[in-house]
Amino acid sequence: MMTLVAKGLSVSARLAGQTVTVLRDLDFAIEPGKILGLVGESGAGKSMIGRVLARSLPSGFVVSGGSLAFSAADGKVRDLVAMDGADLARLLGDRIAFIPQEPLTALNPLLTVRAQFDEHLARLGVPAGDRIARMIDALTQVRLSAPQSLVERYPFQLSGGMCQRVLIAMAFASNPALVVADEPTTALDVSTQATIVQIMRGLQRDHATAMLFITHDLRLAARVCDEIAVLYAGEVVERGPARIISQDPQHPYTRALQAANPPLRGPLTRLVTLPDQMPGLSALASLQGCRFAPRCPTRDASCETASPELRLVAPGHWVCCAPACSGSRPAVPPITRRSAEASGSEPILVVDTVAKHYPGKRDWMGRRGQGVDAVKAASLSVRPGEFVGIVGESGSGKSTLAKLIMGLEAPTAGRILIDGHDVTAPSSATRSIRLGTLQMVFQDPQSALNPRRPVERLVTQTMEAARSGASDAERLARATALLAETGLPPELINRYPAQLSGGQKQRVNIARALCVTPRLLVADEIVSGLDVSVQAQILNLLLDLRTERGIGLVFISHDLAVVRYLCTRMLVMHQGVVVEEGETDAIFARPQHPYTRALLAAAPPDELDSPWPPAPVQETLDATA
Amino acid sequence: MRLSPRAKAAWRRCLTNPRVVTGGVIIGLMAVVAVLAPWLAPHDPQEQDLLATLLPPMWLAGGEARFPFGTDTLGRCIASRLMYGARIALYVAVVAATGAMILGTLLAIVAAYFGGWVDWLISRAIEVWMAFPPVVLALILLVGMGAGVNKVILAIIVIDWTRFCRVIRSEALVVMVRDYIAAAKLAGFSHRQIMLKEMLPAVLPLVITMMSIEMGIAVIVEAIMSFVGLSVEPDVPAWGVMIADARQTMHQAPWGVVLPVGAIFLAVLAFNLLGDGLRRALDTRLVLGRAEAA
Known part of the structure; x- marks a missing residue:
């Protein structure tokens, strides 16, 4: 019996008069006691799925097709998309729990941990007398020390990692059938991330809970999840066992994701990058054929017209790519890191x-x-x-x-x-x-x-300050040269920051710093x-x-x-x-210093066979946190 | 002039906002009437017709078409006086609001940019200033300086710069922590360049909004001051003067009071509608909040 089965789930949005398919025909399933990872970059639509579950889609977005069959321990199967809103509200927070991305904003800063946890338990129908014991028990399970004194504190008195542990404890308090964790460790430090993941996995295994783990980090997902679905522009492009997806991906996008991650061990090669970036909502409307085709290194003419279907390539492993695609890996360029060093010269x-x-x-008495x-x-x-x-x-x-x-x-x-x-x-x-x-x-x-400056005046800002006073022609020429040097297309020269993508903005940022050589x-x-x-x-x-x-x-x-x-x-x-x-x-x-060793151990290693997070390191981290 | 897409979008939001359009149209019409008063007015505002005193407006019994809004105790044409009065009201509104805006915004940006003791000094000055009741302060200033419409403008500037300064300083403080201010420092910008080229454009939408509201306030203050005889010379037609003149006969001829009060009401309403609409159209927080919801 699957806990959650999505069949042909689609979400569409009305945008400037036309309908855009934001999520297209998603199919996935989670078994009890298993973790499904939804991996994708920003704009892939991965958070949209959590919003469909909670029925909190932004206005203008509607579920345009498909079903989400949810079955809890009682054996009844309910369609979360079609069911009554009040019934769904009873399921949420009880049978279906959420772990949010920003632990500090998810807790009310004006209430103590106890007040918030108590409210949650009251909603679950725990009698008032039992609540504090349940609370302490739940907080002990997430390895928070001294839970008796911790419950009397306010969220802002706790670290981000501690807040996230409180939220995990609350999520698992009702012994839910499904937990949705949306980027639960993104806002946290590496060492905290290791602890949180360990706690979450432990609880999920103990309770045999099904879990939907939404993340942008393929390496982390490979560690945490049993199965991974890779999303690109609202479509599942590849789905299969975590080990296979992370070690031997078949879809060109998954391969690109893997290749774009610099390794922690082993020889370094130049990172292979994809051109451009994921199409935005407005670009999706006019995109024909495979949504990945414009960036695909192995595309052919047919990719631009025909949309591929998910097909089985191995047991439990689906890929959404044209069957004809050879999937040849691009040749890895030679190592280019660490070119000639100007050693021996005087430091700058x-x-x-x-x-x-x-x-x-100073306080009102003037004391510091x-x-x-x-x-x-x-x-x-x-x-x-x-x-x-x-x-x-x-x-x-x-x-x-x-x-x-x-x-x-x-x-x-x-x-x-x-x-x-x-x-x-x-x-x-x-x-x-x-x-x-x-x-x-x-x-x-x-x-x-500055959002009010066009690119040209941003990158040549230093020339505006110089007393000599560069002419407009000089500035234009310099700006053109800087754009070329930072790999920006020349037509961006009159755009404003709001019209640029994140990567383009960061290039403009670098170009501005380079202006004075x-x-x-x-x-x-x-x-x-x-x-x-x-x-x-x-x-x-x-x-x-x-x-x-x-x-x-x-x-x-x-x-x-x-x-x-x-x-x-x-x-x-x-x-x-x-x-x-x-x-x-x-x-x-x-590494010599214990902190360095702890930091290195906390980063998820590339090889899936090495254990992570290593238990002894855990204690050092708790001590330093 | 090339507008940034942000400015274009803001402009579009302004033009589609019913409050901005309503307020703008009313103020625009008033401005046209004020400028063209010598040609539009049926009479000279000081011309007395002692045979036709206290005439009611033309649509009431006893009214005459020569005097569309009737006449006052001296037989002066109320319509003409209202038109000429609009000149005084709008003159004071524009000059006083601009003056208060320049002084308040300048000090606000300086306070936010330099921080430290400069900010402390300016902030304390605002607090002390705002502790005075504004009407009393204005009366004291005018008694000290002597009456006159330019003195009224000066009094409004001296009193109301704090209104701008307080609000714009907090907006400027938000801008100050943005990295592009630090980037401008690293680019070698002078203090003046950072304040004028980086900070001022960022607070400008708020400045424009506050200007509009301040103009409404200036209209009221001028009316009060001319009512008590501290503004224009008695022979100059101003709305406050008209109310003062008509109040003895307001039982026999209520239109003498009602019409200038209506004019003041309309002007202030229009400025406030415009200001409120501009705030809704230009305030990034409100605009973003709506965009996120959409």
């Missing part, structure tokens, strides 16, 4: 034991509250053409360090030197030294690009908001910039695989302190 940037202390706010030491003691040096990675989890002080380097904040101790000039204190003189040497690429292009870029988490395939494009662009311009890079990231792909040297930061520094390969091979 030297950061000498800088610290940043943020004083606490306790401040925060964002960076305690950090040193680094970067030579021309060198890529240095800074790795750390949220709160490790890595973004503050970037601001100190850029002179956006003044350090409270230590020195910063550029080409031997002291630029520690921000002033107009140090600003002009920085301007020609150092530029920053910001994390969130949404916030870093800096010798060193500081990049703060510039790929963390991007889809894997777009991330790979940006990473390759950075590598090309080094080859062509000999540019240096300080690359701040939480993602170890990305740092390994790009950087020759890396620093590991933990609570404002650089705990380890060295050659990337050496650190990956022989």
Whole structure:
């Protein structure tokens, strides 16, 4: 008996007068005690399925066909699409539970954990006397220590990981038949992610719950799920056992996803990227034939007219691709990482034991509250053409360090030197030294690009500031050159940020930093908001910039695989302190500091045979969290 | 001029908003009447016809077609006086609101940009300023400076800049934490360039909205001041002056009061409708909220 069976599920939306099929003919099934992973990049429609279940589709979106047969322990089969709204409401939260993406926003900040959990249990019909015991029991199951005192706390007093554990405990409190987890670990740090996944899997196995695990991360899904369905532009392009989908995918898109992920171990090859990006809702309407065809490396003429059907290629393994498709893998280009290093030359940037202390706010008596030491003691040096990675989890002080380097904040101790000039204190003189040497690429292009400037005036912003006053013709010429260099089509020159895709915005962001031909870029988490395939494009662009311009890079990231792909040297930061520094390969091979070891162990490895997350490491992480 | 798609969309939202259209049309008509008053008015506003005093409007019994809205105690044409009065009202509305806007927005952006003691000083000044009852403050200022329509404008600017400053400062603080301000600093922009090229455009929709509401307020303040004789010279036709003149005879000739009050009401309603409509059309939070729901 399957817990959830989707048959021909379709969702359509009315968009500017025409009907767009957002989800097309989805078929999947989940058995009790199994986890089905829905994997796809943003815009694939993976979150739409959770919304269909909860009947919270955005207005204008309707289920245009198909059924969702749900059967709970009582053996009755109900169609979640057709059934009465009130009946469905009784199922939701009880037989069907949800684990949200943002644990902090999912809990009411004005109520204690106890009040919220109590309300949930009351709804489930647990008698008032039993509720606190049930609560403590549930919180113990998610391995929260001292649950008696924890229930009296407010959500904002807990970390993101703790909030997510509370929500998992609440989801499993009713012993549901189905749990829908929508990106449950995306907002969390790597080490927390490992714990959460372990807890979720444990509870799901113990209760024999069926689970729908929605994620963008194929590597994580391979670890967590029994079966995986890969979504592209609202269609299941490939479905099968997790092991096969992650190790030997057949669909060209799944292969591209796999190839776009930089590996954590083994030899490095240049990432293979797909052109462009997934079509948006408005583009779907005019798309004929296979929705993946425009980006497919192995397409032929027939792909652009005929839509393929899911077909069985092996027991339990379906692929939605033309039968004629040979599926030949593109030849992997040779290793291009770590080109010639300008070793021995003088460093461009030297950061000498800088610290940043943020004083606490004064109270009404004028007394200072306790401040925060964002960076305690950090040193680094970067030579021309060198890529240095800074790795750390949220709160490790890595973004503050970037601001100190850029002179956006003044350090409270230590020195910063550029080409031997002291630029520690921000002033107009140090600003002009920085301007020609150092530029920053910001994390969130949404916030870093003024929405009121067209691309041309964004990328040449520095020329507007220069006293010399460049002419409009000069600016246009420079902007054209910068677009070409960052791989942007020239017709974007008059567009505004709102008209660009995420990857294009990040390229504009990089182009702006390159305008003054800096010798060193500081990049703060510039790929963390991007889809894997777009991330790979940006990473390759950075590598090309080094080859062509000999540019240096300080690359701040939480993602170890990305740092390994790009950087020759890396620093590991933990609570404002650089705990380890060295050659990337050496650190990956022989991590010295326990925190580095924990961090490396927490990232899901590529080989499915190595156990993850390893139990002993777990304890160290709990201690540091 | 090339408009960004964002500006185009905002413009389209404004033009399809019924409040903006209604308010805009009323104000537009008033402006036309005010500008063309010397040609449209049937009489000189000061011309007295002592044989035809306190005439009712032409559609009432005893009314004459020469005086469409009737006459006052001195036999002056109410219609002509209303038309000329619109000139004073709109002049004060535009100049005073612009002045208060410039002063308030400037200080707001400076406070948000520099922060620290500059922000502290400006914020405290606003708080102290707003603690005074505005009408009392205006009366004191006018008694101190002497009467006159330009003094009224000055009083409105001096009092109402705080209204702009407080609201726009909080909007500017939101803009300040955006990375594009930091990016402009790194691009070597001067303080003035960042404030004018990066921050001002971001707060402009709010500034426009507040301007419209402020114009309505200025119309009321001018009417009050001319009613008590602190604004225009007594021989200049203004709506407040007309109410003051007609109040002794308001039992015999209520239209003398009702018509200028109606004019004030219509002007303020139009400015408020326009302001409210602009807020709905331009406020990014409201607009985004609707787009997400759609």
